[in-house]
Amino acid sequence: MSSSYLIHDMVRVCPQTGEVLEEQARAGSLAELAEVSSNPASPRNAYLSFQLIVRLDDAGPSAIRFEVDPLRGEHDEIGAGEFVFFAQWYHRVKGRYYPDALVPLDGGDAGPRTLSAISAANEVEGQAYAAVWVDLFVPAGVRPGDYRGALRATTGSGIDTHEIRLRVLQTAVPDESLVIADLNSYADNLSRRIGSLRRNPDRYEDGTYFRTEQAFFRMAHEHRCLLHYLPYEHSGRIPAAFIPEIEGRGKEMRVKDWSTFDEHFGPYLDGSAFEGTKRGAIPIPYMYLPFNFHWPADYVKFGTKGYRTEFAGIMEEFHRHFTERGWLRTKFELFLNHKKRYKLFPYDGDETRFVWDEKVNDIYYDLAKGVLEKESGAKFVFRTDASWSYGLHFEKYANLIKLWVVNHQMFSWFPESLDVLRDAGCEIWTYGGAERISRPLLATAISPLAAVARGVDGFVYWENTKWGDGWQETPDAEGSETMFYPGDELFGLEGPIPSIRLKALRNAMQVADCMEQWIGEQPAGLGRERMAEAIVDSFGLAPGAWWPGKPNFLDRPPYEWENAMFSEAPQASLHEGRPSETFNDLKQSLWAILG
Numbered sequence: 001m002s003s004s005y006l007i008h009d010m011v012r013v014c015p016q017t018g019e020v021l022e023e024q025a026r027a028g029s030l031a032e033l034a035e036v037s038s039n040p041a042s043p044r045n046a047y048l049s050f051q052l053i054v055r056l057d058d059a060g061p062s063a064i065r066f067e068v069d070p071l072r073g074e075h076d077e078i079g080a081g082e083f084v085f086f087a088q089w090y091h092r093v094k095g096r097y098y099p100d101a102l103v104p105l106d107g108g109d110a111g112p113r114t115l116s117a118i119s120a121a122n123e124v125e126g127q128a129y130a131a132v133w134v135d136l137f138v139p140a141g142v143r144p145g146d147y148r149g150a151l152r153a154t155t156g157s158g159i160d161t162h163e164i165r166l167r168v169l170q171t172a173v174p175d176e177s178l179v180i181a182d183l184n185s186y187a188d189n190l191s192r193r194i195g196s197l198r199r200n201p202d203r204y205e206d207g208t209y210f211r212t213e214q215a216f217f218r219m220a221h222e223h224r225c226l227l228h229y230l231p232y233e234h235s236g237r238i239p240a241a242f243i244p245e246i247e248g249r250g251k252e253m254r255v256k257d258w259s260t261f262d263e264h265f266g267p268y269l270d271g272s273a274f275e276g277t278k279r280g281a282i283p284i285p286y287m288y289l290p291f292n293f294h295w296p297a298d299y300v301k302f303g304t305k306g307y308r309t310e311f312a313g314i315m316e317e318f319h320r321h322f323t324e325r326g327w328l329r330t331k332f333e334l335f336l337n338h339k340k341r342y343k344l345f346p347y348d349g350d351e352t353r354f355v356w357d358e359k360v361n362d363i364y365y366d367l368a369k370g371v372l373e374k375e376s377g378a379k380f381v382f383r384t385d386a387s388w389s390y391g392l393h394f395e396k397y398a399n400l401i402k403l404w405v406v407n408h409q410m411f412s413w414f415p416e417s418l419d420v421l422r423d424a425g426c427e428i429w430t431y432g433g434a435e436r437i438s439r440p441l442l443a444t445a446i447s448p449l450a451a452v453a454r455g456v457d458g459f460v461y462w463e464n465t466k467w468g469d470g471w472q473e474t475p476d477a478e479g480s481e482t483m484f485y486p487g488d489e490l491f492g493l494e495g496p497i498p499s500i501r502l503k504a505l506r507n508a509m510q511v512a513d514c515m516e517q518w519i520g521e522q523p524a525g526l527g528r529e530r531m532a533e534a535i536v537d538s539f540g541l542a543p544g545a546w547w548p549g550k551p552n553f554l555d556r557p558p559y560e561w562e563n564a565m566f567s568e569a570p571q572a573s574l575h576e577g578r579p580s581e582t583f584n585d586l587k588q589s590l591w592a593i594l595g
Contacts, residue, residue: 002031002034002160003054003055003057003153003155003156003157003158003160004052004053004054004055004153004155004160004162005030005031005033005034005052005053006034006050006051006052006151006162006164007030007033007034007050007051007052007053008033008036008040008049008050008051008581008584009049009050009051009133009441009503009504009507010022010441010442010445010504010580010581010583010584011025011027011033011441011580012088012098012099012131012441012500013030013051013053013099013129013131014096014097014129015090015097015099015124015127015128015129015130015131016097016124016125016126016127016128016129017128018030018053018055018128018129020033021096021098022440022441022442022579022580023440024440024577024578024579024580025579025580025581026579026581027581030053034162036581039165039167040164040166040167041166041167041168041169041587041588041591042136042138042166042167042168042169043138043168043169043171043172043173043510043514043591043594044138044139044140044141044142044144044168044169044170044171044172044173045138045139045140045172045173045174045175045278046137046138046172046173046510047135047136047137047138047278047506047507047510048135048136048137048138048166049133049134049135049136049503049507050133050134050136050151050164051088051131051132051133051134052066052131052132052134052151052153052162053129053130053131054129054130054131054132054153054155055128055129055155055157056127056128056129056130057155057156057157059155059156060116060119060156061115061116061119061120061130062114062116063154063155063156064115064116064130064153064154064155065153065154066085066105066132066151066152066153066154067151067152067154068080068083068149068150068151068152069149069150069151070149071136071147071148071149071164071166072147072148072149073142073143073145073146073147073148073168074145074146075143075145076142076143076145076147077142077147078136078138078139078142078147078149078166078168082136082137082138082139083134083135083136083151084104084134084135084136084137085104085105085132085133085134086102086103086104086105086132086133086134086135086497086498087102087103087105087113087115087118087119087130087131087132087133088100088101088102088130088131088132088133088500089101089102089103089118089122089472089485090122090124091437091471091472091473091474091475091479092473092474093436093437093438093474093478093479094438094478096438097124098437098438099131099500100437100475100479100499100500100501101471101472101485101497101498101499101500102133102497102498102499102500102503103118103487103491103497104493104497105118105132112490112491112492113491113492115130115132121490133500133503134151135503136166137278138166138168140172142168143168144168144169144170145167145168146165146166146167146168147164147165147166147167147168148163148164148165148166149163149164149166150162150163150164151164169591169594169595170595171514171517171518171591171594171595173510173513173514173517174513174517175279175280175282176279176282176285177224177285177509177513178512178513178516178517178520179448179451179452179457179458179459179509179512179513179516180226180285180286180429180457180458180459181224181225181226181447181448181458181459181505181509182225182226182228182286182429182431182458182459182460182461183220183225183226183227183228183461183464183483184228184230184431184460184461184462184463184464185227185228185229185230185463185464185465186229186230186233186463187229187230187231187232187233187237187238187239187242188239188242189465189466190209190212190213190216190465191203191209191239193465193466193467193486194212194486194488195486195488195489196208196212196488196489196494197209197212204239204240204241204260209241210241210263210264211494211495212494212495213229214267214273214495215494215495215496216465216484216495216496217268217273217274217284218273218274218277218495219484219495219496219498219502221273221274221277221279221282221284222277222278222279222506223498223502223503223505223506223509224279224505224506224509224510224513225483225502225505225506225509226284226285226286227464228286228287228288228460229288230288230335230337231243231288231289231290232290232292232294232295232337234337234338234339234342234344235294235342235344236292236293236294236295236299236338236344236345237294238290238295240260241260241261241264242261242264242290243261243290243295244256244257244258244260244261245257245260246296246314249306249310250306250309250310251309251313253296253309253310253313253314254313254314254317255314255317255321258321262325265287266325268283268284268287268330269283269284269287269322269325269327269330270283270325270326270327271283271329282329283327283329283330284330285329285330285331286330286331286332286333286403287330287331287332287333288332288333288335289315289318289332289333289334289335289380291311291314291315291334291368292336292337292338292349293336293338293345293347293349294345296310296311296314297310297311299345308367311367311368312367312368312370312371315334315367315368315370315371315380316370316371318332318371318380319371319374319377319378319380320377322377322378323376323377323378327378328377328378328379330378330379331379331380331381331403332378332379332380332381333380333381333382333383333403334364334368334372334380334381334382334383335349335350335383335384335385336349336350336360336364337349337350337385338350339351340357347360348360349364350385351385351386351387351388351407352384352386352388352389352393353387353388353389353558353559354558354559355389355392355557355559358389358393358396361382361384361393361397361400361401362400364382365382365400365401368380368382372402381402381403381427382400382401382402382403383401383402383403383404383405384397384401384403384404384405385405385406385431386404386405386406386407386410387406387407387410388410388558388559388561389558390406390407390410390411390414390417391410391413391414391417391554392558394414394417394420394421395417395420398420398421398423398424398426399424401426402424402425402426402427403426403427403429404421404426404427404428404429405428405429405430405431405460406428406429406430406431407430407431407432408430408431408432408450408459408572409432409566409569409571409572411428411430411456412546412547412548412570412571412572413548413549413550413551413554413569413570414550415547418454418455418456427457427458428456428457429456429457429458429459429460430447430450430451430454430456430458430459430460431459431460431461431462432447432459432460432461432462433461433462433463433480433481434461434463434464434479434480434481434482434483434501435480435501436477436478436479436480437475437478437479437480437501438478440575440580441500441501441504441580442575442578442579442580442582442583443575444501444504444505444508445504445505445507445508445575445583446508446574446575447459447505447508448505448508448509448511448512449508449511449512449535449574449586450546450572450574451512452512452515452516452519452528452531452532452535453528453531453532453535453546454546454547455528461483463481463482464481464482464483464484465482465484466481466482467479467481467482467484467485467486468482471485471486472490479499479501482499483498483499483501483502483505484496484497484498484499484502485497485498485499508583511586511587511590514590514594515531515590518531518593518594519531530593531590534586534589534590534593535574535586537589538582538585538586538589539574539575539578539582539586540578540582541574545572545574546572546574547572548570548571548572549570550570551565551568551569551570553565553569
C-alpha cells in the first residue's frame with residue numbers, strides 16, 4: 001500500500017483525514033487524485049506544480065526524505081536542480097486545517113526548515129498526513145517533447161517511486177507579463193508587520209529595510225505579479241525613504257537630494273533588483289508617485305498660486321530626473337487615494353461617489369498636465385480607482401485619466417465602457433480582494449482568465465501584506481489581505497514566504513500570458529474570441545458570462561446607493577459551483593490550440 005501520493009496543484013488535502021478540502025473537486029480520494037495527475041504538459045519558461053501527500057506512520061515526518069531524478073527526453077533533459085520543495089503550513093480556518101503558507105525546505109537532515117521541524121512547530125492536532133508543494137521549472141531553452149523522470153519519497157514504510165511523464169510544449173511563456181497582476185499594499189507596512197524591521201530604528205540607513213522589501217518585490221516578480229506600494233498615508237504623510245529630500249518654497253522649491261530615493265527605487269526601475277530570477281532583470285511596469293493632496297505642496301495652500309507652483313515644479317523635476325536615469329519602461333502614476341470620511345481632507349480622490357468631488361480630477365490634471373502630456377521621456381499617467389461613479393465618468397474623463405482601475409463588479413455592468421476607454425488610449429484594470437483561504441483554489445485562478453476574456457489589461461488585489469500577528473494559526477481576514485507571510489521569526493528567512501494562493505495565481509498567470517501572446521499573433525478580434533470560447537467551453541458558461549447585465553438602480557445617483565444593493569446586483573461568478581479540475585480542463589484545451 002502506498003504511503004505517498006503525487007497529486008496536482010488545484011486541490012488541498014486535510015492533514016487529519018486525507019480528504020480533499022475543495023468541496024466541488026471531482027476526485028474524492030488521494031488514490032483517485034494520483035491517478036489523474038501523472039501526465040502533465042507544460043509550456044517552456046514556466047513553472048509546473050505538484051503536491052506530494054505523505055501518510056505519517058509511527059516514525060512521523062522525521063523519517064521522510066525526497067529525491068528526484070532529472071527528467072530526460074530524447075535530445076535534452078531538465079535537471080534535478082529545477083525542482084524546489086516547500087512544506088505546507090496549516091492554518092485553522094472555520095474549524096478545519098487548511099494549508100496556505102509554504103516554507104522552503106532546506107534539504108538537510110537538521111535545522112529549522114526540515115519537514116520534521118516544520119511539522120513540530122505547526123502542531124496540527126491529530127495530524128495523519130504531511131504535504132509538500134513541488135515547483136518544477138521548465139527552462140525556456142529546453143527542447144519540446146516527452147520527458148520522463150521520477151520523484152522518490154522515503155518514509156518509515158519504505159520507498160515510493162512516482163514516475164513523472166512530462167510533455168514539454170513548443171509554446172513558451174513570455175518573460176514580460178502581458179496581464180498585470182497587481183498586489184497592492186501601503187507605505188512601509190512591512191516595518192509595521194515584521195518584527196525585525198519594527199524594532200530597528202536604523203532600518204533605512206543600514207539597508208535592512210531595502211533588503212527585506214526587495215525580497216518581497218522579487219517574490220512577487222517571480223510569481224508574475226507586481227508588488228505595488230502606495231508611498232503615502234491617507235493623511236499625506238510619507239516615510240522619508242519614499243521621497244527625495246526637498247528644500248525651499250514657492251518658485252525656489254527644488255529636490256535637494258535624490259540619493260536615498262534612488263537607492264530605494266532605482267533597482268526596481270532599472271530591473272537590477274530582479275537579477276537572478278527566472279524572469280530576469282525586468283523593470284517594474286508601474287509605480288505610484290508620492291504626489292498627493294499634501295505633498296509636495298502643503299494642503300494649507302490648496303487653491304493658491306503657490307500650491308500650483310510647488311506641485312507642478314516638483315513634478316517637472318521628477319520627470320526630468322527619471323528621464324535622465326533612463327527609467328523609461330515604467331509608467332508612473334499620479335493617484336489621489338484620499339477619502340474625506342477619514343476627516344483629513346474635504347474631497348474623495350479615491351472611489352468618487354459624490355458629484356461635487358469629481359472636480360478633483362480636473363484640478364489635479366490641470367496641475368500636472370505639463371508632465372502628463374509630454375510625449376517623450378519618462379511616462380507619467382493620471383490614474384483613478386473608480387466604483388460608484390464609474391458609469392458617469394468613463395466617457396467624461398477618458399481624455400484625462402489614462403489608467404482606470406475599476407471595481408470588478410461595477411465594471412461588469414458597463415461592457416460599453418471598454419471601447420470608449422480603448423478609443424481614448426486608456427488602460428483598464430479591475431480590482432477586488434485576494435480570495436480567502438477557505439475558498440477553492442479555482443477562485444484564485446479566475447482573475448487572470450477573466451481579464452483575458454474581457455480584454456482588460458490587468459487586475460488588482462487591494463491589500464497583500466496584512467497577515468496579522470496570529471497568522472501562524474489563523475491569518476487576518478482568512479488570508480484575504482495577504483498573499484505572503486513573514487519568514488524571519490519562525491524560519492530565519494529575511495523576507496517573505498509564499499502562500500499556496502500565490503502559487504495558484506502564478507500558474508494561472510502563465511496560462512493567461514500564453515493566451516494573450518497567442519491573441520497578439522492573430523488577426524484583430526479573432527484571437528480573443530477563440531480564447532473566450534475556450535474558457536466558456538471548459539467552465540460550462542454561457543457566452544459573455546463576464547458581462548452579467550445591469551442592476552435596476554443605475555438610474556439613481558451613486559450617493560443614493562446602499563451597500564446592501566450590491567448583494568442583489570448582477571455579478572460575474574465564473575467559478576462558483578465548478579470543480580477545481582476545471583482549470584486543468586482549460587489548460588488541456590489551450591495547449592491543444594497553442595501547441
